[in-house]
């Protein structure tokens with residue numbers, strides 16, 4: 001079966017830093033694919049390139065939809081052909097693209113994402129955050145809004161229904177009228193996922209969704225991600241550091257290190273893969289399977305550390321006016 005997403009030879013540079021070098025992987029339809037790797041490996045940069053936040057230096061990102069294949073990078077950052085310079089419509093389209101950016105085209109194609117650091121409209125309510133996210137699905141013509149046409153009202157009601165349905169599923173309906181910025185951190189992360197879901201995606205990209213969550217919240221998140229895959233026809237691309245979560249719910253794991261894919265395969269295969277162990281631990285040694293899965297942290301016993309020399313005390317500088325206060329009667 002053709003993969004839903006194909007990423008081929010993706011490269012991205014920041015000045016002299018090669019953040020991605022020839023990254024190639026696929027995301028199977030209806031599967032949970034995890035991208036793992038040490039900090040700075042290039043995971044978030046992959047998301048930023050495939051969702052149009054960055055214009056990659058090279059590579060192809062293709063999304064397979066029923067109506068045909070969409071070249072996401074060309075859709076977001078189109079390049080003008082020589083003949084386009086004589087075509088006013090092509091020039092106008094390009095100018096519009098420069099002014100507005102292109103991430104909305106990725107959303108329109110069916111890809112939604114969350115961010116490593118929560119990015120909500122903190123001064124808007126939970127419900128308002130979800131309605132803003134659906135501007136693409138709502139009738140936006142000015143006259144339709146002024147006249148409140150039947151189509152406009154129907155689209156507005158559908159957006160509200162969609163928001164309420166996802167809020168109920170995630171157990172956040174009671175919070176609909178709270179300000180997003182006032183929610184506890186775990187709920188803010190959940191709201192980010194709900195906001196992405198409200199755009200009606202086929203591919204949901206989650207950047208470290210478990211970061212900062214407690215174990216109970218992480219378990220609930222795992223169940224929810226599985227539910228989205230199994231009952232809501234969603235394909236998930238997940239960046240995550242929590243190895244238990246990755247190993248328990250992923251169908252396929254892609255391992256990045258220094259901007260390159262060093263291994264990919266099933267979670268079980270990746271757990272014992274020498275290149276993966278080396279990237280994480282700096283040494284190729286088998287993972288301790290008894291702990292229920294997860295790449296082992298290298299622990300240095302405290303007793304083996306060299307003693308810390310005592311810090312010299314800085315000289316006390318006493319301001320005479322302050323010292324005088326001591327001598328004053330109470």
Ligand SMILES: Nc1ncnc2c1ncn2[C@@H]1O[C@H](COP(=O)(O)OP(=O)(O)O)[C@@H](O)[C@H]1O
Nearest residue numbers: 014017019037038039040041042043044045046
């Ligand atoms: N906007 C940027 N400007 C400069 N360097 C960046 C930028 N974004 C990422 N990088 C660099 O690219 C590399 C990969 O970063 P990132 O994709 O955030 O890693 P990860 O998500 O795997 O921790 C790092 O060396 C990082 O410093």
Ligand SMILES: [Mg+2]
Nearest residue numbers: 043044045116
């Ligand atoms: Mg990151």
